[in-house]
Amino acid sequence: MSDFAAQTTPEPREYDAGFGDYFALLKPRVMSLVVFTALVGLLVAPGGTSPMIGFTAILFIALGAGASGALNMWYDADIDSVMKRTAKRPVPAGKVPAGEALTLGLWLSALSVVMLGLATNWVAAALLAFTIFFYAVVYSMWLKRSTPWNIVIGGAAGSFPPMIGWAAVTGDISIASVLMFGLVFMWTPPHFWALALFMKGDYHKANVPMLTVTHGRRETRRQILIYTVLLVPVALGLVLTDVAGPIYLVTAVVLNALFLKGAYDIWKREEAQAEADNYAVERRVFKFSLLYLFLHFGALLLDALWRLI
Known part of the structure; x- marks a missing residue:
């Protein structure tokens, strides 16, 4: 290799991700709010459900929320890197490759929606699928960078969990x-x-x-x-x-x-x-x-x- 090629060829980037970095992709703080409001929606719904089905529903709602977080971190890595509040997130910090965040988000999206549908009903699963799509695509890819009303409209994504928990029990809205x-x-x-x-x-x-x-x-x-x-x-x-x-x-x-x-x-x-x-x-x-x-x-x-x- 010539000296010029040696100087211009970028060094392979080394990623040093641990379990905590992949867990951080799921935005656990946001997930905790999602889990709590979904749990309340599930518990106050008429009729009730078995503890096992209730636990399963909350688990997959949480995974769906985590999938949204991973997809958001994949897409927002460029702006996260220049914001003090988000610069230490796994992708902009160089801990996790952006492609892995995308892959994780897509797999968790599919898994959470299908398993919620099988465990409860497809109304709840459809609401979860729409929530993931709304947060990852409508909010992250469109509203966040195009309008000052991004939070107003995009806030719908974080508002669906109690409806999903309710629908997991009742099958309706x-x-x-x-x-x-x-x-x-x-x-x-x-x-x-x-x-x-x-x-x-x-x-x-x-x-x-x-x-x-x-x-x-x-x-x-x-x-x-x-x-x-x-x-x-x-x-x-x-x-x-x-x-x-x-x-x-x-x-x-x-x-x-x-x-x-x-x-x-x-x-x-x-x-x-x-x-x-x-x-x-x-x-x-x-x-x-x-x-x-x-x-x-x-x-x-x-x-x-x-x-x-």
């Missing part, structure tokens, strides 16, 4: 399961926009058209308040169904009052003030939003258990 979907769907924009307010630099560097980038932080603050106001009737609407009881009612009233107060606090703040205290209010509301969703679904679960006593 009901007003209650749609409202559980709506709760997650309407919660997603203020949750992520609160994060975007103090992570704006990352989205600028990655050229992702988050609302903070395209419309500015003032408009983002306004939209957080608007969507939180719209979220309240959806959250309280579940009280009108058979799945919510007194525990949920009290929980929802308190949590929505606190979330509205947080959204109002974000809306009224000036940027200079927010920057001066390192976006303390925005960070607090973002953390509270995680607790908000967990406690809503936890209250639904407690009401279901209470009815069994």
Whole structure:
């Protein structure tokens, strides 16, 4: 080989992936939220199911969520590499080849959908298949890079798990399961926009058209308040169904009052003030939003258990 060829031929890249790196491809934090909301949807559904079928359903719903995460990490490796929050993910960090992330995502997608259909019913399987497609293709490949409303529309992908859990038991879709979907769907924009307010630099560097980038932080603050106001009737609407009881009612009233107060606090703040205290209010509301969703679904679960006593 000539000296020139030796200098210009790229060195073979060595990947040093362990089990933890492949598990990280499945976005375990996101998966935990998917599993919990799907489990609640399954447990509050009328009729019930056997523990074994319920466990199997949740297992394959979780694998479907993991498949979505792997496909997202494969496609988003380029922008993940320039964002501080995501640069250490397995693909941009050079731990896992992008092709392996794609292969894992595709295999887990097929396995989770087919096995959920065989274990429960094909309505639940179809909802899971659509969820994976929506997150990997509609959101990751299209919406995320093309519109500031990516989170609004794309949030549907993370909203389907309680519907899937419900359908795994009943084989259908009901007003209650749609409202559980709506709760997650309407919660997603203020949750992520609160994060975007103090992570704006990352989205600028990655050229992702988050609302903070395209419309500015003032408009983002306004939209957080608007969507939180719209979220309240959806959250309280579940009280009108058979799945919510007194525990949920009290929980929802308190949590929505606190979330509205947080959204109002974000809306009224000036940027200079927010920057001066390192976006303390925005960070607090973002953390509270995680607790908000967990406690809503936890209250639904407690009401279901209470009815069994």
